[in-house]
Amino acid sequence: MTLEQALAKLNELQTAQHAYGHAMGVLSLDGDTAAPSASAKGRAETMGYLSGVTYQLLVNDTVKEALETIIANKNAVTPVQYRQAELFKEDYDDSVRIPMEEYVEYSTLITNSNAVWHEAKEKNDYASFAPYLEKIITFNRKFAAYKDDKRPAYDVLLDGFEKGASTATLDPFFALLRTELSPIIKAVAEKPAPDAAFLQQRFPINDQRIFSDRLMQMMGIPRDRCGIAETEHPFTTNFNKWDVRITTNYSETDVADSMYSVIHEGGHALYELGTADEIQFTNLASGASMGLHESQSRFYENIIGRSLPFCRALLPVMQECFPAQMKGVTAEALYAAVNKSGPSLIRTQADELTYGQHIAIRYEMEKLMIGGDAKVDELPALWNQMYKEYLGVTVPNDREGILQDVHWSGGMIGYFPSYALGSAYGVQMLAAMEKDFDPWADVEKADLSRVTAWLGEKIHRHGKLLTPPQLLKNAIGQDFDPTCYVSYLKRKFAALYNL
């Protein structure tokens, strides 16, 4: 095969993979947001079929030869072409080891299990979800062994979401969070709680929908390229930079719930919306890693969204959307309320200080699940036990316990640590940004354009062109250092709680 033929094959593969990825992405989005409940079975069959086709498109000898030809000719191709081939080759290597029937079976399982989880959560019925979770765990263990049977399965899975992550680096990371933050979590718990009751009045969902539009406007999200839909568990999905979707979930009695979902998912969206034109419709479009993606979502959600300057910008908008509920509230009161800290049950509603402990629990759970040390029917009790141990809270039911998150039902075992890593990356990005300009005067004026432009330049535009470690170093100008994250949290919450 000539290099020219190999590059033509690469382009052909990009076009096909984008089309199938787009189709399956929309099927999945529709399934989560608009489709009637009985549609799940038909969708699972279609997804299974299309997964099989994409597998065959990638895993064949012509593609292998084309990718190897391009990689062997590194100096004769552009860096973009080289990186495209390199990433496809990684996918190829991962996929070729998985027998096609297992791949299709797993895809169908995931589509079905997602629907089952939705219903199980609604009905607080862990038992109906357990057989699916068991199969998902078994598949993940098996797939990890196919990829690399020399390393522990969980390390292989972690690496799939965040290149280079392993229990060797994460064990000390989570230990640091626990050792350093437990004292301040305890100290905060002894202080009087700020008033947050004004956020928990009745907020009609239709008013919240209008508020979501205003929030997206504040974030500078171009609405001709980004939609919003409603779902059980909020997520962001993207097909190209001209078609990104966020989702949210409205609670009629808690306005902060959807508000911070929108800002969090809006952060993911800004990442995707900011990828460069040249890499669209290729495997380089889209964020570099899950940790880097979460660094963006949690940057907007917490570092910006839960700052005093942002609360100053937010307050008049909230007062416009919810005049009765927000009457007489000050920016300082809003800032205290949205940073109200305390042990809680639900990860997505956790405050910034205790959030890492929620992740630590999931990390420990996943180690047990994949390590094979826990049976599936023992997991709820283990979950509840860890919540008692780490956060001192009693889990009243599985709906607010082990069934709360969508991830495992979607096969994402090893994803959770990305949230904590991303939070830590974000703090180092803030430090680097503050060396270049003062973001806070802008934020207070509800102008995030310079903030987003800075992140766009350092992170967003690159897509997957750089490896995650290169990209991170590029953005923060130094090595990863989780003590920055810990110091930031200590400083912020000491000030908030007069410690």
Place this chain on the structure above:
Amino acid sequence: MTLEQALAKLNELQTAQHAYGHAMGVLSLDGDTAAPSASAKGRAETMGYLSGVTYQLLVNDTVKEALETIIANKNAVTPVQYRQAELFKEDYDDSVRIPMEEYVEYSTLITNSNAVWHEAKEKNDYASFAPYLEKIITFNRKFAAYKDDKRPAYDVLLDGFEKGASTATLDPFFALLRTELSPIIKAVAEKPAPDAAFLQQRFPINDQRIFSDRLMQMMGIPRDRCGIAETEHPFTTNFNKWDVRITTNYSETDVADSMYSVIHEGGHALYELGTADEIQFTNLASGASMGLHESQSRFYENIIGRSLPFCRALLPVMQECFPAQMKGVTAEALYAAVNKSGPSLIRTQADELTYGQHIAIRYEMEKLMIGGDAKVDELPALWNQMYKEYLGVTVPNDREGILQDVHWSGGMIGYFPSYALGSAYGVQMLAAMEKDFDPWADVEKADLSRVTAWLGEKIHRHGKLLTPPQLLKNAIGQDFDPTCYVSYLKRKFAALYNL
């Protein structure tokens, strides 16, 4: 190829075609209801790519041989298998004559032109849509010639939507509607108009959304299998009987607008929801023809939905959803208001009596377009001239004129006559139904279960298993006779207007 191999190939084709049809259907639905505006280009590329794949799946020698093998062995296969092969062979014959590049180019054109039409309508800008319409007309003319260059192109297109339809049958049909109905349309116009102002107050869209759910409930539409979304031009789409979607468009100042859209699309949905389990995921699932589909939608919309018994059932629901607006309204007043008749501009809002004239205009326009007797930039003036001639109304702008309907932007030239044919079929179905039981006592109690069961048995469950003429004969027990339709309209409107 053995018969066994041929049947295996048929099954394989069914699975693939369903998967691609499902994926493209959801992409299209999402594009019309939820996707951000800038997403159109990426979607067009994906749709074009997937269209190419489905073309290649059908148009190849193995498939041809398999289909011919099954057709040649009629007595050795089941009627279902035979009919599947027969329908695929028709598609094959139609497709094989269209060069693949043209097919893909046309699919991409359609996706783009739909987005362009949306914007052109919004901005009342026919000129921006005209080049797309011109290309669509040219493609349709060319495709018709590929199919059969011995018949006039428009006849070939008509036949594609309603097997057997041609100008030879439709010219006298529309002439009958014009001759027989013009006098009564004129007589009605001279009578005082009933009060319909109570339907044109402010109806908040959120209240209308709740009302739509109630309407779907009244119609007995199972919501676990049927969703509702919002779009510019309402339509129904279906992927299988467990996944049907209707759409509507709310006017804040006219409650009847969306109300009759929901009932109309609900009629389409009941057809799809009622197809037999055994034919799901095959090319036999889905309605038999466009005319038969419209017979169902317009049966529920007009024959049921604009009847006095239905108005009696509807009134308390409307009064519950819109207590202030509907206060003091009687069922008789509602019946008179929803049947208020008069020449108008917008087809979808036209009353039952004048509706046929709107279709006749489109039929004449299409004859001119495809016959090549009119240039694309002359079409708006021709449209306006015909509205003056047929209905005596002056079209103030293209938005309310030639740009009002979605069909042509989607490549559907030859579809419109189906609405009029369907309306006429429906009247004969009512006559047949009334021989079996009295539907009106049920309708007055808001119980449509027997009505839907009757139509389900006669029409819905069969899908495409029977040919459209067989199915129609099966349902009405006699030949098609448009004078029944004319008599029904005369009788109904004479009584309403005391003529």
